[in-house]
Amino acid sequence: MTNVANAEPSSRRQDVVAALFQSGSFLTGMTLVLFWVVCALFGGHLVPYDPLTEDILNALGPPSARHWFGTDQLGRDILSRVIVGSRDLLIVAPLATILATAVGTVLGLFIGYFRGVIDDVVSRLIEAKMALPSVIVALLAIVALGTSETTVIIVIGLSFGPVIARTVRSAVLSERELDYVAAAKLRRENAIHIMFVEILPNILPPILVESSVRLGYAIFAVATLSFIGFGLQPPSPDWGLSIATNYSMISGGYWWTVLFDALAIASLVVGVNLTADGLHGALND
């Protein structure tokens, strides 16, 4: 019994990576997301025009060879604005999601591991919270706390946290019944060790999937908040904000002032969701 020949040839991690690279939805989603990440990082060098330079003489020009996506009411190049418009969104939404994941993981581990009264109370509170529309809650919080990116991150992070906590809780509930948890108790490990060192590494896959799904929602929520004026302020080229400032033009036939920003939001959300879907498939094989 001394050789290792019977050991599986590849580790689980390698299997997951291989599965990801065979997954169409993961590759498509990742391509979309990476495209926008590149735009956010290097957009300033890629744009044909400065996104903030106004050119009133060419205001509201339709898509043309010079301005592929047309110009807005101040004559700014929409293509350039769409390219750099992802920057703030791609900072705020991921940070909010990371906060939500951290809060949700800790909360979920505690209520799932200890069960009992705490679990009953917290779970009911989470359900009550989920019954409220998160954008309205966020709106009220922002009104109370004042508009800033930090507020948006905290508000969205805390409002998505409980959703992740539910997923973590259900994963913990099945893990805590496994014998390795009993074995840890028989070594007198404390609860914190059991939760974070023994259980947490085994529930990372569902947490990862849930956070990536939440990232899609967070992008949407941040864009919505900008749209209703509680996110970034003009003259930022942010997509939600651009839609908000231009959507009254649609009735005048100036569809291009809104369409490309809307498509940009949609493509990023779809990209994130496809990535999440691919992750889910690869991790649940």
Added chain:
Amino acid sequence: MACTGPSMTEPALCLDRLSVAYRTGGRDRAVLREVSFTIARGEAYGLVGESGCGKSTVALTAVRYLPRNGSITGGSVMLDGTDVMRLGPEALRQLRANRVSMVYQDPGKALNPSLTVGRQLAEVFEVVGVRPAEREVRALEMLKKVRIADPGSVMRRYPHQLSGGMQQRVAIAMALANEPTMLILDEPTTGLDATVEAEVLDLITDLRRELGTSILFISHNLAVVAKMCDRVGVLYAGMLVEEGLTRETLGSPRHPYTVALLRCLPQGGQRKDHARLDTIPGFLPSPGAPMPGCPFAERCALADGRCRTEIPELGDAHGRLVRCHYPDRAADLPRSSPADVAPARPASEAAPVLRVSNLSKTYSQGGHPIRAVADVSLSLLPGETLGLVGESGSGKTTLARMLLGLVQPDPGGTIELDGKPLAAGLGQRCDEEVKAVQIVFQNPDSALNRSHAVARIIGRALRRLGGFRGADLSRRLDALVEAVRLTPQHLALRPSQLSGGLKQRVAIARSFAGDPRVVVCDEPTSALDVSVQAAILNLLAELQAKRDVSYVFISHDLGVVRYLSDRIAVLYLGRIMEMGPSERVFEGPNHPYTEALLSAVPNLDESQDSRIRLSGEIPSAANPPSGCVFQNRCPRKLGAICETLEPPLTEMEPGHIFRCHIPAEDLERLQRRRKACAQIVGSSPEKARRYELAR
């Protein structure tokens, strides 16, 4: 071995040089290599081998039901004269509907949980084309045929409302509903208790006699195959290595693998202080591994240069097919592990290390109390093994978990360690007490943290339980790893990269990290193949001899319990029915429940006792029978007294106690007579039963 012949003698199933490969990781890996065998009409053919040798693939290929990544790379399958490989979709559907049926290991998964039994059975008749009006009647008939006492009510129930044994009967009823020529049974009794297994096997035997169905019986359990099958084929690494009449093949095997496999089983009352079990060194070649010579050569003590370079043909050796260059040498296969053991220590006069008095556990379910363990008292000497046996639901695991402090017992009972009272809950025990009582769990996949490497799993236990640090820790780690026969290469691996046996060694190392006084072994080998089981049992026996540790050994496999135990306690519905020295419990006189349990186990030795069959189900612990809890199933029930008064535990002979109203002398007389009549009438249980009745 081609599958063509005069149509009058068409075999029920014929495999001709069948090769199957699974595609994983972008490569085709051969799982079956030119497997050929024939099952005649009405014949029962057993296919045995360890896990991963391709048994189930044979079954799936026979009905062309391979998983998507599986492909047939050569050969043919003739089922009832039809070439299965050439059938179109509709013809294949017809074949599966009308001529072949399968029964799987886990009836709970094979039955649809959201349909009643009646509906599911009717569905089978619908597929066969029975008119709607007749379906229910036919379904009722079928349930009667599989000896279900109250078919009307079973028809209206859902699968989860039936016990495992009943579920398997329903699955068999569904399989037989279309009157198939070929019935494929894939480990049909593996998850069942011994008494239930015995009933299901009897049922299959009877039905076979009635219906004349041919059977392909797949099992890892050699004794079950020996009881059920006319002929047997031994599969190793996707190749048939030996085939012949069951009695001859298992009685005097000619392939070294078959020889080695049989030697791994504790047989004929072999015990840990007689000899160590033999093991098979090394591992099964992984699927698709290049095979220049005999697949078993790497693990065979008889192999020479020819075996490693030339694949032997499946050749005729004295009326048997054997795939070995030297079939006449197999019997001389040297042992792969030394048999000698240290001489048994004289019976210890020391004070017991663990003493349990009046321990009970009552769970509450929907307001109803359920007594999982009732008033159990026992003691354990240093270096002794106490075997706990009983069917599922008998409270074995609850009792073990109470000893560990994982389950809080009812107030009133006490546990003492070295004469000092032990707190009931783990939280109230001091470090010394916690490390003194440890456990090896049944399922290493659940017991080992899958995201931690072996070094971390064992190292953490040494640090927490042994209190070792730094260089001391790594020295201890090396020593412990060596003691359980792992190697330093294993330390960096995660559990998923280890085989089942290696995982269980890691679990054993962990439980020994703090030099425990008592280790609870909860079915530690039930998930393992026999060759691996033998190595683990040897290891446990060796560690016990060296470290003077005591075991509480839980197992449903009586052969295994007998090998390792000094004393045995038989549990039924949470109560100790009998407890005594291992030899005495196996030799008798016994409690009637023990007697039934012992006779239910299929045995490789042909000296089969006449069988005792327990009728009915194990009662629920929520609603135990009045008086003696065994009275409603007891074959030796006296009468009213059994229903009204729970018998006390009485001493039959020094150190051997049991709980029965029948006096020990009467039991002894009755049981001696049963054994005697079994010997007179031979191995036919039917005749023996009649003989006994006549007397």
